[in-house]
Each structure stands twice: as C-alpha cells, then as structure tokens.
Amino acid sequence: MDRTSTILIVARDGTEWVDVVDHLADDYGYRVLVVQGSAEALATLVDVHVDLVVAEMEEPAESGAALLTELRVSHPDIIRILILDADAPGIGRAISQAAIYQFLRKPLDAEQLALVVKRGLETRELARRHRILSREFKVSDNAGLLDLHPSLPFRAESMRFEKLVYASEKMAELCDVARQAARTELPILIQGETGTGKELLARAVHYNSARKASPLQVQNCGGMSDELLQSELFGHKRGAFTGAISDRLGLFRAADGGTVFLDEISEVSPSFQVSLLRFLQEGELKPLGSDKSLICNVRIIAASNRRLSMLVAKGEFRQDLYFRLKGFEFEVPPLRDRVEDIPVLAEFFAAKHSEAIGRKILGISASLIEKLVHYDFPGNIRELENEIRRMVALAKDGEYLTTRNLSPALQAAAPRRTPRRRPGSCLRVRP
Ligand SMILES: Nc1ncnc2c1ncn2[C@@H]1O[C@H](COP(=O)(O)OP(=O)(O)OP(=O)(O)O)[C@@H](O)[C@H]1O
Ligand SMILES: [Mg+2]
Structure with a gap:
C-alpha cells in the first residue's frame, strides 16, 4: 500500500x-x-x-x-x-x-x-487487488463489445487523499505538498475555479493535521454583512447590537484547537480584513460589544475562486492579509487541465451513485470516456458528478453508461480540439 x-x-x-x-x-x-x-x-x-x-x-x-x-x-x-x-x-x-x-x-x-x-x-488489500484483476479480466473479455479505443492506455490507477480521487500528475504533486503542509501550523490559501474540490482539500488537510481531534468549522464569507460575519466568527456579547439577546461564542472559539475554513475569502469587507489580520498576527480576537481580547488557537484555511493576487493589484484586498493567509498557497487546477482524472472520477461517481440508488451499472463505455475528456467542464468536478449522477439515474440495470445517456448540453458540446493529455481508460464500476 x-x-x-x-x-x-x-x-x-x-x-x-x-x-x-x-x-x-x-x-x-x-x-x-x-x-x-x-x-x-x-x-x-x-x-x-x-x-x-x-x-x-x-x-x-x-x-x-x-x-x-x-x-x-x-x-x-x-x-x-x-x-x-x-x-x-x-x-x-x-x-x-x-x-x-x-x-x-x-x-x-x-x-x-x-x-x-x-x-x-x-x-482488505487482497480483496482490492482481486477486484482490480477481475475487472481487467472482464474488460479484456468484452473488448469488442465495449468498443475499446485502441489508443487509450489500459487504465490509470486512481489515487486518493481522503475524499479526493485523482490520477493526474498535477493532483498527485499538489496532494503530496498538501500532506506536508497539513503537518505544519501555517495558514493555507486554496484557490481555483468553482467545483474543483477546494473544500474537499481543506477538509483533507484538517484531518491530516495534528488538529484532527479538534473541530473543523466552516464559514462561507460570501454575501454576509460585516456585523453578521464578525459575530458568527468572533462571537458577541449580549446587547452588542439589536437582536443580540444572549452571548455568542463564535466559530473561532468553538473551533479552539482545531481549524476554521473560510470560504470565499475574497468577499470580505476591508474592515473585516483588518480584524482577520489582527487575529492572524496576534492570535487574539475581540467579540463584538466586548472590550476584552481573548486568545484563541485555530488554524485558518481560506479558499477563493477569485485570484487574490489580482485583487491585491486592483487594491481590493489587503496585501498584508494576503501574505499572512498564504503560508502555503495551492491552486487546484481546472478539470480540463488534468483530463487524466476524468476517467477515474467518472468511474468513482458511477459507482457511488449507482450504489446509492441500487442500480446495477456494468461500466462506462470507452466512447463515453472519450467524449468526456474532450469536454471543457466549466463547472469542473461538480459538473462531471452531476452529469454522471443523471446518467446513472436514467440507465437501466445491467447496462453500460454510453454517450446516448449524455445530457443534451454535453451531447451538443463541440469537442476541444486536442485534449492536453491522453487519459487512462478505466471502464468498470466497482462491484
Ligand atoms: N478530486 C475529487 N474527487 C472526488 N470528488 C470531488 C473531487 N473534487 C471535487 N469533488 C466533488 O465535487 C464537488 C465540488 O467540490 P468542492 O465543494 O470541494 O469544490 P469547491 O472548489 O469548493 O467549489 P466552489 O468554489 O463552488 O465552492 C463536491 O461534491 C465534491 O465532493
Ligand atoms: Mg467551496
């Protein structure tokens, strides 16, 4: 292993x-x-x-x-x-x-x-190897039926970092560094397009850190008023503002000893940026309506699908906060830049969703894989998962997922001219 x-x-x-x-x-x-x-x-x-x-x-x-x-x-x-x-x-x-x-x-x-x-x-390891071997045996047995594309290398073995599934070199490198970063105490900034797995990566980091036995708290910072965000994160004293009828602990202190994941960090106001910077510098926070500073020990992981360096250049995000946040900086690549992941992800989602609804899918046809790796996936992995979930729901027991099950949007999509790399073909759904 x-x-x-x-x-x-x-x-x-x-x-x-x-x-x-x-x-x-x-x-x-x-x-x-x-x-x-x-x-x-x-x-x-x-x-x-x-x-x-x-x-x-x-x-x-x-x-x-x-x-x-x-x-x-x-x-x-x-x-x-x-x-x-x-x-x-x-x-x-x-x-x-x-x-x-x-x-x-x-x-x-x-x-x-x-x-x-x-x-x-x-x-468990023997059972896993047995599954792979019997799958390979069945695929070679059915090669004609499945219209195996001769140019597709047989299959790439999928790798995992907690719930992240991947086969590409890019993700393997990223996850290797993330495993090391997890063991440190530094803040982490995760950037990447929507649906690329930023939150999954943040969760994997927490559970691979020394803080794994303490809580992981998640806060989406988008679309929240300053006051609300301050009180959600730092807590408040009773009477701090209209409607504050009792004291509130706040996420940071609720996660003491653990990790706070701040999603959509690019959306926070300049004044909140100041509070967060102070916390990152001093490890202290002040609940709203209180004049006492409290010490709190949490690790911050922040995510954004807008590039913070660009926002800094435009004067929309504090540079000092950006530097503090990026103890480690990860850019999760879009799916179209790591097409080797598409077959293993498609297989993983087909198994996951067919199991969830009790459908017996035999596998995924090579021509469908071929179609998927040529598609751009603007919604990245979330879009791929939705597509596969829909195909599984429409398929009948004992069938393969094929291009005819594709959604109209994907059917109509013009293929990208050259996939950046040939994917490994993996065709079977795990039993
Ligand atoms: N490598 C992966 N393996 C398995 N599932 C994945 C992977 N990457 C993403 N997913 C799944 O895709 C969906 C989107 O992932 P996630 O919420 O982590 O993305 P995100 O980058 O935080 O998106 P957004 O920017 O829209 O918040 C989730 O359902 C997640 O489980
Ligand atoms: Mg997210």
Whole structure:
C-alpha cells in the first residue's frame, strides 16, 4: 500500500483506549482517529478515508452493532471489528447482520488488537487487488463489445487523499505538498475555479493535521454583512447590537484547537480584513460589544475562486492579509487541465451513485470516456458528478453508461480540439 492506513476507533470512553491508540500509531505507524458514538463516527466518515473501524458495543445489546451494520451497506470496503464487554451476552445476530471481520472481548489487549487490525488490513488489500484483476479480466473479455479505443492506455490507477480521487500528475504533486503542509501550523490559501474540490482539500488537510481531534468549522464569507460575519466568527456579547439577546461564542472559539475554513475569502469587507489580520498576527480576537481580547488557537484555511493576487493589484484586498493567509498557497487546477482524472472520477461517481440508488451499472463505455475528456467542464468536478449522477439515474440495470445517456448540453458540446493529455481508460464500476 502506498499510504498509511487509517483506523477509526468508535469508543464509549476514549481514556480507556490510550494505550491501544499509542501502540497502533507509534509501533505500527497507522493513523488513528478516536471518536465517541455513532453520530461522530458517521460525520468523520464524510470527510476522511477510513480503512478499518473498531467499534465498541453500544447499548442496548440487541442494537449494539447498529453502526457496523450501517457501514456494511454505506462503506462496504471498510473492515469492521467489534469490541464486546467481558460479560456481554451472545450477540450472534448482530454479528452476522454487520458481517464483522472479527470480535474481541474486553479487557483490551493492545497487542492482540493490533494483530487483528493488521490481518484485517491485509484482507482488505487482497480483496482490492482481486477486484482490480477481475475487472481487467472482464474488460479484456468484452473488448469488442465495449468498443475499446485502441489508443487509450489500459487504465490509470486512481489515487486518493481522503475524499479526493485523482490520477493526474498535477493532483498527485499538489496532494503530496498538501500532506506536508497539513503537518505544519501555517495558514493555507486554496484557490481555483468553482467545483474543483477546494473544500474537499481543506477538509483533507484538517484531518491530516495534528488538529484532527479538534473541530473543523466552516464559514462561507460570501454575501454576509460585516456585523453578521464578525459575530458568527468572533462571537458577541449580549446587547452588542439589536437582536443580540444572549452571548455568542463564535466559530473561532468553538473551533479552539482545531481549524476554521473560510470560504470565499475574497468577499470580505476591508474592515473585516483588518480584524482577520489582527487575529492572524496576534492570535487574539475581540467579540463584538466586548472590550476584552481573548486568545484563541485555530488554524485558518481560506479558499477563493477569485485570484487574490489580482485583487491585491486592483487594491481590493489587503496585501498584508494576503501574505499572512498564504503560508502555503495551492491552486487546484481546472478539470480540463488534468483530463487524466476524468476517467477515474467518472468511474468513482458511477459507482457511488449507482450504489446509492441500487442500480446495477456494468461500466462506462470507452466512447463515453472519450467524449468526456474532450469536454471543457466549466463547472469542473461538480459538473462531471452531476452529469454522471443523471446518467446513472436514467440507465437501466445491467447496462453500460454510453454517450446516448449524455445530457443534451454535453451531447451538443463541440469537442476541444486536442485534449492536453491522453487519459487512462478505466471502464468498470466497482462491484
Ligand atoms: N478530486 C475529487 N474527487 C472526488 N470528488 C470531488 C473531487 N473534487 C471535487 N469533488 C466533488 O465535487 C464537488 C465540488 O467540490 P468542492 O465543494 O470541494 O469544490 P469547491 O472548489 O469548493 O467549489 P466552489 O468554489 O463552488 O465552492 C463536491 O461534491 C465534491 O465532493
Ligand atoms: Mg467551496
């Protein structure tokens, strides 16, 4: 495996797990996240790519493996391990419903658990390789039927950074630097056209940083009055303005120890820019209506689909704030500049949406891939995802997605003359 495996521990009481976490992280090198309860586990799974879940039995015993049962359907390739209390009664039904890989009884034995985790991950890797091989075998078997384009190299293996899926060199480089940037404390500025995955990248950075166990708070700064934005982020004292009927903590302090993602940062007013600059310089903020400054420790990740350097040149954005924000600066390239990602993304979205609605799609035809890689995608990945979701909804069980399922807008689109690079062809939807 080319990346560290991620283990999610769903504990009733995190303190009991300290030795186990240390052992898995320090001696085995896994990335370990600990959450409490199913709700927090499901929220984490939205942002984080997890390989294996270890969940403690919940109360009551009959529904104690409910989370794992849910994961069996929503995340079938995550390995599931259940931890039972020493005296828990037989739970045969729960175990078979959740199709768990293994259960262990308390007291926790760090070495035993680590061994089971290791074996579970090996099983997962074998299953993954088996899937790829059988897919390749089926594709070569059906090459005539599928009208495989001879000039398309067989397939590019997809890579992942949490929920970001990609195959292109450009994204691989960007994600490598983002992984390193995540481990620092510097602010990050992410720029790029709409729908390129800026928010997904911000979330991936948070969950790969030392702040991952603390909150990630998201604020869209577009279209908000100054007063509202100030109070959302920095909080306010009761009576600070009409309608402020009680004290408000504010997002920054709610995220203390964690990360605040400020979306559409280009839209904030000059006076808000001053407040933000002060915060970045001093680490202090003043709630509206208060004369006391408070210390708050958050990391800022900001995003914009307008280039801040241009706004600085036009005098619309403070240069000192721009420099503060870009501890690291990432430009997420538009999809048309990384067409190698189109086949793997199309396959990923086809699998995701066909699973969601229970449709059995066999795969994507090479001619459809060919059409997609020649299209400009002004709405970038969001537009590609919407297109595939629509095609999956229209397709029938047992069919391939083909050009005839394309939306009229894409059907009519004139192809770009030369795709910048030949994509890898990947034609099968994962079972
Ligand atoms: N590399 C990727 N792999 C999988 N899904 C992606 C990828 N990039 C983007 N997406 C999906 O595309 C959609 C848009 O992504 P996101 O919201 O992160 O974009 P954005 O750059 O923040 O867009 P905007 O500027 O409009 O806010 C989301 O549904 C996201 O899950
Ligand atoms: Mg966004």
